[in-house]
Amino acid sequence: MMLYTSVPLEVVLNGLxxxxxxxxxxxxxxxxxxxxxxxxxxxxxxxxxxxxxxxxLHPGYTPGTVIAYGAQDS
Structure with missing residues (x-):
């Protein structure tokens, strides 16, 4: 795979x-x-x-949304 970007390689591969x-x-x-x-x-x-x-399509279930849950929900 080729990735053409002006972003430095260290930033692209950060956390790999x-x-x-x-x-x-x-x-x-x-x-x-x-x-x-x-x-x-x-x-x-x-x-x-x-x-x-x-x-x-529900905005409350979007990845990244912070939710509260309890032990009874598991």
């Missing part, structure tokens, strides 16, 4: 060798999603795993 995670799979309102925990009960949505197609 870092492992993402840990992630938690939770279900809220029938939507199963992968969340990156930020603090107890609060996390950032990484991606939707199982949901109806119209859930992808």
């Amino acid at each position: 060798n870092e492992q993402p995670g840990p992630f938690v799979d939770i279900a809220i309102g029938g939507i199963r999603m992968q969340v990156e925990p930020l603090s107890p009960g609060i996390g950032r949505i990484v991606r939707l795993l199982e949901c109806p197609l119209d859930a992808y």
